[in-house]
Amino acid sequence: MKGFFPLAILRSAALLVPRELRAEWLAEWTGELWHVHEPAATAFCWGAYKDAFWLRRNCSAAEERHSRLEAPAHCLLLLAVLAASGWLGALLVPDVRTALAHTKITESLKGFLSVMGFAWGIVAITSRLSLGEYPVTANSPWRLIRLRRWLFLVAKVVLLLALIYIAAFGLMAFAPRMDRAVGLLLNLLVWTSALAFRWVLRDQQRRCPVCLRLLADPVRVGRSSGYFLEWNCTELVCFRGHGLLYVPECRTSWFHEQRWFYLKP
Amino acid sequence: MAIELRLSHTAAVILQAIDAGQGYGLHVMELTGLPSGTVYPAMRRLERDGLIRSQWEKQSAADAEQRPPRKYYKLTRAGKSTLDRSHKRYPLLAKMIPPAEVES
Numbered sequence: 311m312k313g314f315f316p317l318a319i320l321r322s323a324a325l326l327v328p329r330e331l332r333a334e335w336l337a338e339w340t341g342e343l344w345h346v347h348e349p350a351a352t353a354f355c356w357g358a359y360k361d362a363f364w365l366r367r368n369c370s371a372a373e374e375r376h377s378r379l380e381a382p383a384h385c386l387l388l389l390a391v392l393a394a395s396g397w398l399g400a401l402l403v404p405d406v407r408t409a410l411a412h413t414k415i416t417e418s419l420k421g422f423l424s425v426m427g428f429a430w431g432i433v434a435i436t437s438r439l440s441l442g443e444y445p446v447t448a449n450s451p452w453r454l455i456r457l458r459r460w461l462f463l464v465a466k467v468v469l470l471l472a473l474i475y476i477a478a479f480g481l482m483a484f485a486p487r488m489d490r491a492v493g494l495l496l497n498l499l500v501w502t503s504a505l506a507f508r509w510v511l512r513d514q515q516r517r518c519p520v521c522l523r524l525l526a527d528p529v530r531v532g533r534s535s536g537y538f539l540e541w542n543c544t545e546l547v548c549f550r551g552h553g554l555l556y557v558p559e560c561r562t563s564w565f566h567e568q569r570w571f572y573l574k575p
Numbered sequence: 576m577a578i579e580l581r582l583s584h585t586a587a588v589i590l591q592a593i594d595a596g597q598g599y600g601l602h603v604m605e606l607t608g609l610p611s612g613t614v615y616p617a618m619r620r621l622e623r624d625g626l627i628r629s630q631w632e633k634q635s636a637a638d639a640e641q642r643p644p645r646k647y648y649k650l651t652r653a654g655k656s657t658l659d660r661s662h663k664r665y666p667l668l669a670k671m672i673p674p675a676e677v678e679s
Contacts, residue, residue, distance in 0.1 A: 341643040342601050357611025364616035368623070527620055529585040530613050547583035551664075554583055573664060 316343060319355040326362035335365065360530065382462055382522035385513070389469035396476045409483040422475055425496070429503035437508055442555070442568035444519055449553075449572035451520050459519045466510050474503050516555075518548035519570060525555055532559075541565075585609070587661040587668055589617045590650065593627055594658055595672045598647040606672050618648060626654035 320343065324336045339358050346354045379385050400406045433439070441463075450456070481495045516525050525546035532542035543565070546555040557568040582590065592606040604614050621627045627648045637644035650658065662668055 337643070338600075338646045341637075341645045342599065344642050345601055354611050357613070357615060360612035361615040361619070364619060368619075527583055527586060527617075529583055529617055531585055531609070545583050545585050547581060547586070549581055551581035 316351040316355040320358050323358040323362040327365050380524045393469050393473040396473050400476045400480045406480050406483045429500045432504040433507045440567050444570045449574050462522050463514050470506050518552050520552040521550050582661050590658050591668050591672050593648050594650050599645050
């Protein structure tokens with residue numbers, strides 16, 4: 311029988327597992343723990359949290375949402391539908407229609423783009439802007455296919471800007487009626503845009519550069535304690551077999567950006 | 576048309592270890608050198624994708640050795656063919672789990 315601490319770790323991790331799978335999950339881990347030597351038991355049990363998190367994530371609607379956005383066309387379509395419905399909805403409101411008619415587009419665009427620049431600055435400070443290293447090798451696809459990845463990024467940004475622009479316009483049309491609300495709305499606009507840009511970057515970083523589908527099956531390789539002797543990263547794979555992505559857990563001089571490896575077609 | 580399932584290198588190593596070893600999580604960890612937090616979620620994914628299937632050992636077998644029963648994993652037919660394809664993709668895979676380990 312193992313000590314109290316490893317079993318306590320397993321029991322607390324079990325709370326994360328969906329109820330219908332919990333008993334079997336706990337039986338498997340305790341069955342394995344019985345064979346683990348005492349000094350390694352605690353380290354063994356910490357892994358139960360990752361397993362439990364995986365089960366929780368993959369037995370919920372999260373996986374469905376993920377698969378809906380997996381294909382690049384679906385992702386663009388969703389953004390296009392959101393932008394189009396935003397514009398249609400806004401044009402149905404008389405105040406917004408009037409505001410649009412009385413606004414000089416070039417001036418409002420200037421103001422909008424400067425706010426977006428500010429939001430982009432926040433993203434640059436708080437997250438990695440680099441999309442990673444994609445070395446050109448014998449297995450790399452044609453330049454045109456590589457270019458498609460950038461076009462996809464531009465399309466996402468344009469659709470998102472269209473959506474944010476009309477949302478901002480709608481909010482600002484109501485602002486004069488609300489006392490001292492402009493500052494609050496501006497803040498809301500900047501932070502929402504920063505979050506949206508962050509999502510665009512993150513989404514782009516997690517896509518295959520060839521087929522543009524979201525990468526799957528993240529597997530953690532290595533341990534934080536062995537950083538100087540072994541890899542410590544997350545490995546993702548393209549289901550179509552175009553390559554593997556390695557995302558470092560923390561940046562080092564030899565591995566500071568996520569790195570893509572093309573596989574033989 | 577069903578899409579042919581491709582494995583990451585780590586997932587292929589784990590599949591190889593399940594095929595070569597005794598088919599339980601701890602032995603896969605020993606063969607691959609990967610921590611439990613990597614091996615168990617990877618095995619769940621492989622099972623979800625139909626490449627392996629799990630089975631509890633008989634309670635009587637565990638009782639005879641006065642220990643809790645264990646869950647064993649085996650490759651399915653789809654898993655075998657995926658592993659064969661992975662050998663072509665990752666040629667060093669078979670060398671990473673040496674035959675001596677297979678027999679132990």
